[in-house]
Amino acid sequence: MKDKNFLIIGHILLLPILVITWETGAQLGWINPVFYGQPSGIVKFLIKHAYSGALWKDLGWTLAGTFLAFIFGSIAALITGLVFVQFPKVEKLVEPYFNALNVMPRLALAPLFILWFGLGLTSKVAVGLSLCFFIVLSSTVAGMRAVSQDHLTLCKTLGAKSTTIFFKVTLPGAIPIIFSGLRLGLIYSLLGVIGTEIVASEHGIGQTITSLATSFNSNGVMALVFVLAILGVIIVRIMTSIELYLSRWK
Amino acid sequence: MKNKVVVQDYSLSFDGKNNVLEGISFDVNDGEFISLVGPSGCGKTTLLNLLAGIIPLIGSGSIKINGRDPEIGSRDVAYMLARDSLFPWRTALGNAEFGMEARGETKEFYRAKALNMLAEVGLKDFSNSYPKELSHGMRQRVALARTFALDAQLLLMDEPFGALDAQTKLQLEDLLLRLCHQFKHTVVFVTHDLAEAVALSDRVIVMSSRPGKIIADIRIDLPRPRSIRELQKSEKFHELYSVLWTYLEEGWVRHEG
Numbered sequence: 001m002k003d004k005n006f007l008i009i010g011h012i013l014l015l016p017i018l019v020i021t022w023e024t025g026a027q028l029g030w031i032n033p034v035f036y037g038q039p040s041g042i043v044k045f046l047i048k049h050a051y052s053g054a055l056w057k058d059l060g061w062t063l064a065g066t067f068l069a070f071i072f073g074s075i076a077a078l079i080t081g082l083v084f085v086q087f088p089k090v091e092k093l094v095e096p097y098f099n100a101l102n103v104m105p106r107l108a109l110a111p112l113f114i115l116w117f118g119l120g121l122t123s124k125v126a127v128g129l130s131l132c133f134f135i136v137l138s139s140t141v142a143g144m145r146a147v148s149q150d151h152l153t154l155c156k157t158l159g160a161k162s163t164t165i166f167f168k169v170t171l172p173g174a175i176p177i178i179f180s181g182l183r184l185g186l187i188y189s190l191l192g193v194i195g196t197e198i199v200a201s202e203h204g205i206g207q208t209i210t211s212l213a214t215s216f217n218s219n220g221v222m223a224l225v226f227v228l229a230i231l232g233v234i235i236v237r238i239m240t241s242i243e244l245y246l247s248r249w250k
Numbered sequence: 251m252k253n254k255v256v257v258q259d260y261s262l263s264f265d266g267k268n269n270v271l272e273g274i275s276f277d278v279n280d281g282e283f284i285s286l287v288g289p290s291g292c293g294k295t296t297l298l299n300l301l302a303g304i305i306p307l308i309g310s311g312s313i314k315i316n317g318r319d320p321e322i323g324s325r326d327v328a329y330m331l332a333r334d335s336l337f338p339w340r341t342a343l344g345n346a347e348f349g350m351e352a353r354g355e356t357k358e359f360y361r362a363k364a365l366n367m368l369a370e371v372g373l374k375d376f377s378n379s380y381p382k383e384l385s386h387g388m389r390q391r392v393a394l395a396r397t398f399a400l401d402a403q404l405l406l407m408d409e410p411f412g413a414l415d416a417q418t419k420l421q422l423e424d425l426l427l428r429l430c431h432q433f434k435h436t437v438v439f440v441t442h443d444l445a446e447a448v449a450l451s452d453r454v455i456v457m458s459s460r461p462g463k464i465i466a467d468i469r470i471d472l473p474r475p476r477s478i479r480e481l482q483k484s485e486k487f488h489e490l491y492s493v494l495w496t497y498l499e500e501g502w503v504r505h506e507g
Binding site: 148150151153154155156157158159160164168169172173175247248249250 | 302303304322323324325327328329331333335337338339340348349351352353380381382400
């Protein structure tokens with residue numbers, strides 16, 4: 001208990017200590033704020049950016065891209081996973097190609113997708129989707145393959161229909177594994193979208209980060225990176241609590 | 251009395267050379283409780299799986315249930331595995347319901363029946379508990395509720411209490427005695443525990459180790475209803491136990507010799 005209290009106090013104190021040291025360093029000229037920014041400047045930028053509405057517009061574009069990538073990528077992965085589990089031969093057939101695609105750094109495709117789909121939403125969704133797809137696919141296949149042989153024997157002796165077996169046995173048993181894949185898939189969708197925005201895009205946080213960096217606005221870049229960090233934490237928190245709820249029987 | 255199960259001169263080999271089962275013949279009357287005992291590897295579970303239709307009839311001889319070949323998924327048969335095989339994502343109630351649900355009963359029907367069966371096995375207050383919250387014994391009680399709720403005429407049980415500690419095992423044997431007395435099912439029960447076989451059965455069939463043959467088919471004429479505690483004090487019980495033990499040993503000697 002004592003250790004836990006110490007940790008909580010530590011967590012709370014760490015941020016102000018860091019911020020005060022940084023700010024003092026910048027004020028005293030030890031740290032060059034042109035390159036490294038300074039907390040007061042970052043806060044000022046955030047307030048201005050939020051008031052003008054630009055922050056929300058950027059956030060909207062980025063989130064829209066992320067969710068579209070996540071939803072389409074996950075649905076495609078779930079369907080492909082189902083096909084793989086149902087027809088292992090299909091999996092065997094495409095396996096080497098899928099492996100190659102999976103290990104290839106998908107961000108390398110961003111310039112090509114931008115060329116094909118333009119600077120709008122589609123190109124970033126395509127990159128995010130390509131990242132999300134493989135993660136969700138492998139967890140779907142792993143989850144459904146993990147079905148217990150005892151459960152299958154039981155179902156057979158009960159004369160259960162194959163749809164009953166799928167919806168009442170295979171799927172519920174696979175949900176915790178599939179869901180941890182979905183959580184990672186969402187984070188990687190965000191990564192793909194931001195990455196593509198940084199390469200080239202009309203809107204979005206990534207695009208704004210690049211334009212701020214090229215005009216030496218380090219405070220602005222830091223502010224947006226901070227926003228992304230918070231966004232990531234929120235996403236993980238939400239997904240983890242859904243996951244905990246769905247696997248409360250574990 | 252009608253014969254529920256008839257096995258005639260059944261031999262089975264998986265590789266075409268070595269027999270797993272050899273010349274097995276026995277029948278089970280309606281309402282009778284028989285146990286198959288024998289050392290591990292004697293083919294008793296294989297025999298049970300043949301009756302359940304899990305293994306197809308690829309051997310020679312015949313096996314009939316109600317005059318027909320065994321068929322997997324038949325409504326006349328309920329199968330209970332060695333491990334509880336409960337679904338961890340379903341509550342005790344959900345697990346007790348599963349068999350009936352899978353057989354396409356209406357929700358109204360299976361909900362009421364499952365609650366009733368949970369009460370029968372002494373888990374009335376645990377219907378909303380997940381398997382992880384239950385002890386091994388309680389989990390096997392849920393599995394019993396699921397099996398008995400099916401109302402199948404023939405129960406096939408593969409060492410259902412094999413993984414339990416001694417005391418819990420005795421409690422569950424008592425429970426099974428009571429349920430069988432109440433619902434009058436025909437039971438084929440596989441075990442390697444002789445005391446369990448004597449306590450529960452009307453007849454005990456002793457098998458030798460590979461190839462599995464029937465060495466003895468002993469009638470257990472202990473009066474019913476029985477209680478495990480009373481049986482421990484019964485001279486007849488111990489007498490039957492030692493007779494069976496001799497047969498089982500003989501099976502071993504024959505095997506090793």
